[in-house]
Amino acid sequence: MQKLVIEGGTPLFGEIITQGAKNAVLPVLAACVLCEGKVMLRNCPCISDRYASARILSALGAKVTAEGNSLAADCSDLSSDDISSSLMKTMRSSIIFMGALLGRTGKCTLCYPGGCNLGPRPIDMHISAMRKMGAVISDEYGVISCTAPEGLKGCRHSLSFPSVGATENIMLAAVTAEGETVISNAAREPEICCLGDFLRACGAKISGDGGGRIAIEGVKKLTPPPEPFEIIPDRIAAATYISCAACAGGELLIRDCAPAHLEAVIPVFEQMGCRLRVFGSNIYIYKKGRLKAADTIRTMVYPGFPTDAQAILMAPLCTAEGTTVFVENIFENRYRHADALCRMGADIRAEGKVAVVTGVPHLYGTVTEAPDLRGGAALVCAALGAMGTTEISGISYIDRGYEEIEQVLSSAGAKISRMTEEKQ
Ligand code: UD1
Numbered sequence: 001m002q003k004l005v006i007e008g009g010t011p012l013f014g015e016i017i018t019q020g021a022k023n024a025v026l027p028v029l030a031a032c033v034l035c036e037g038k039v040m041l042r043n044c045p046c047i048s049d050r051y052a053s054a055r056i057l058s059a060l061g062a063k064v065t066a067e068g069n070s071l072a073a074d075c076s077d078l079s080s081d082d083i084s085s086s087l088m089k090t091m092r093s094s095i096i097f098m099g100a101l102l103g104r105t106g107k108c109t110l111c112y113p114g115g116c117n118l119g120p121r122p123i124d125m126h127i128s129a130m131r132k133m134g135a136v137i138s139d140e141y142g143v144i145s146c147t148a149p150e151g152l153k154g155c156r157h158s159l160s161f162p163s164v165g166a167t168e169n170i171m172l173a174a175v176t177a178e179g180e181t182v183i184s185n186a187a188r189e190p191e192i193c194c195l196g197d198f199l200r201a202c203g204a205k206i207s208g209d210g211g212g213r214i215a216i217e218g219v220k221k222l223t224p225p226p227e228p229f230e231i232i233p234d235r236i237a238a239a240t241y242i243s244c245a246a247c248a249g250g251e252l253l254i255r256d257c258a259p260a261h262l263e264a265v266i267p268v269f270e271q272m273g274c275r276l277r278v279f280g281s282n283i284y285i286y287k288k289g290r291l292k293a294a295d296t297i298r299t300m301v302y303p304g305f306p307t308d309a310q311a312i313l314m315a316p317l318c319t320a321e322g323t324t325v326f327v328e329n330i331f332e333n334r335y336r337h338a339d340a341l342c343r344m345g346a347d348i349r350a351e352g353k354v355a356v357v358t359g360v361p362h363l364y365g366t367v368t369e370a371p372d373l374r375g376g377a378a379l380v381c382a383a384l385g386a387m388g389t390t391e392i393s394g395i396s397y398i399d400r401g402y403e404e405i406e407q408v409l410s411s412a413g414a415k416i417s418r419m420t421e422e423k424q
Contacts, residue, residue, distance in 0.1 A: 003393040004406060007415035008365055008386035011250030014412040018238045018257040019045040019403040020069065020231035024194040026093040027168045028231065029053040029073065031195060033060065033100040034176060035202050036221060038074040040228035045069070045237075045403045048396065052090040056083055056097060070228070081108045085142075089114035091400065095123055096165060098146060099172035102135055107147040117333065117372060125166040129157050133173055133181070154179035154218050162187040162212070162301050168195055174216040175204040183214040189302040190261045194232045201225035235261040236308045237402060238283065240377050244409060245285045246274050246316035247385030252412060254283045264305040268294050268313055272320055293322030293359060299329050311337045311374040315381035318346035320359040328353050337375030340368045344382055344390070362387050370394035373401045380405060384414055 020043035030053065032039045044050055046069065054064045054071070061079030065072050081101050088094045094113045101108035112123065127137055127144075133152040138145050154177045157170055167187040172195075174181035186192070188210055196209030202222035208214045238257035245252040246269060259266065259278040266276055266283070271294045275286040294317060299307040307330035317324045318341055328334045335350040342348055344363040349356045365388030370376025376398040383390035392398075395418075398405060406416045 001393065002395055002418055002420050003391050004380065004395050004398070005417050005419055006365070006380065006383035006390045006392070008248070008383055008388060008390065010248060010384075010413055010415050012245050012248050012252050012384070012409070012412040012414055013250050015253045015255055016241045016408055016412060017255045018233040021045070021191060021194070021234040022047055022049055022401045023164070023189070024191040025050055025231045026053050026091070027096050027172070027191065027195045028198045028229070029057060030093070030096045030100045031172055031198055031202070032057060032062065032073040032075050033078070033097065033104050034172065034222045035224045036076050037224040038072055039224040041071045041073070041231060042228045043069055043231040044071045045231075045234065047399065047401055047403055049091050049093065049400045052087065053093065056087050056094060059083065059087060060101075078105065081105045083108070083110040085111045088112070092121060092165065095126055096169045096172060098126060098130060099169035102130060102146055102148050102152055103173050103176045106149065106151060109143065109145050111142050111144060117336070125159060125161070125163050126169045129166060129170045130173060132157065133177055152177035154181040154216070156182045157184065159183065159185040161185070164189050164192065167192055167214070171195060171199065171206065171209075171214065171216060174218060175199050175206070176221060177218040179218055181216040181218070184212065186212055186214045187301060188212060190232060190235065190258070198225075198229050201229055233258045236306065236312070236374070238262060239265050239309045240312050240381065240402070241408070242269055242274075242276070242283065242285050243312045243316055243381045244384050244414070246272060246287050246291065247381045248414065249287050249385070250413070251286045252284070254285070256281050257283055259283050264303060265309055265313070268297060268305070271295060272316060291316055291320035291359075293317065293320045293324040296325045296327060298327040301330070307331055307334060308374050310334060311378035312381060314338070314341065314348070314355070314357060315378040316385070317357050318348070318359065318363055318382060319361065319385060323356060323358045326355040326357065328355070336371035337378045340371060340375070340379055341382055343368060344386055346382075364388055365390040367391045368393075370397045373397045377402065380409075380416075384409070384416075
């Protein structure tokens with residue numbers, strides 16, 4: 001059992017280099033299944049979800065090697081199309097292997113994916129899209145068996161909601177399907193464009209990614225790009241480190257973070273009274289004195305305010321002057337961090353989609369537990385600005401998405417360490 005121990009109240013100074021994006025590397029790793037040959041990737045974050053994806057690839061028969069942030073995956077010879085339930089349960093993203101495996105082998109067996117508990121997270125859109133492309137899918141006691149004996153066929157999909165995962169799964173299934181696939185009301189997140197860029201580099205014919213209508217013309221096969229493919233920066237990790245500075249005060253330069261992907265987030269920090277400057281691909285943040293409340297924050301699909309940044313921005317707003325209202329529109333149960341923040345002294349009333357945060361002068365260190373990935377990150381932010389020491393357990397959630405968070409923050413002067421304790 002590991003925990004983070006954070007002594008609050010020390011301002012942060014220095015530079016942080018943004019890690020590669022978790023939500024971009026995972027679909028790109030699934031896409032490797034479609035490539036016959038050795039794919040080389042750069043800027044892969046060293047996080048546990050990436051290791052879980054690499055374990056899935058290895059279990060399918062791929063040869064995966066990695067050195068730091070570089071990774072090579074050779075899927076020339078796959079020996080299995082079956083993903084065990086223990087691997088599927090490690091994360092939500094395991095479900096996008098469905099489209100990739102159906103595209104490559106015409107069959108797969110898997111089960112319902114795991115991931116953070118953010119309320120019900122159905123996969124109905126994924127399954128109905130694969131069926132529409134000709135897959136025969138059965139679900140017996142949670143084991144999902146898929147076959148496409150005659151191969152997948154391109155078709156038109158009109159998504160009832162622009163789901164990120166469903167858009168990725170359809171893209172993966174469609175790139176080697178017969179004929180044209182069109183996805184209307186597709187997700188527009190930057191990670192979709194990263195997947196599109198990777199698939200194009202492998203020879204896929206895709207257009208329109210980043211907009212609401214993606215068109216894909218199936219090709220016979222994909223081949224690895226000649227050059228290593230670079231994963232985009234993690235916009236949520238960048239927002240997290242900005243939030244750390246907003247909580248603790250100080251001056252940070254967040255390097256290589258694709259500020260254009262943070263256009264909905266930067267103005268909220270500015271409203272709070274933080275000074276932010278964008279220099280090319282870097283963001284400078286300076287914070288001194290007490291923060292101010294922000295206008296109502298409504299989570300939306302991209303380019304709206306990201307649900308993944310909701311918990312992270314709630315942390316600094318707990319000590320801002322005034323009241324901020326959050327409306328969570330994407331997930332049903334995404335305020336599990338509110339209780340933990342209240343135990344640190346915050347005043348948060350959360351009910352249904354709405355959370356009302358009334359700023360208090362200070363938060364106080366306590367013993368607490370990460371409720372999920374971004375909720376855990378919010379506790380780290382809050383602890384950096386709190387009076388006294390905070391101990392956060394359940395940090396395997398945080399390790400799913402943040403590369404060595406304690407080292408990154410220590411390098412900026414934070415008093416944070418990782419401790420291992422015996423299981424009780
Ligand atoms: C991805 C991100 C996650 C982010 C989320 C929303 C990854 C690995 N994860 O998750 O960090 O919080 O986008 O930006 O990229 N839905 C259905 N049926 C489906 C699929 C989704 O009802 O078949 C619903 C979900 O329950 C949710 C909404 O659609 O309410 C959005 O989910 P989706 O965009 O699919 O999120 P994920 O791809 O799971």
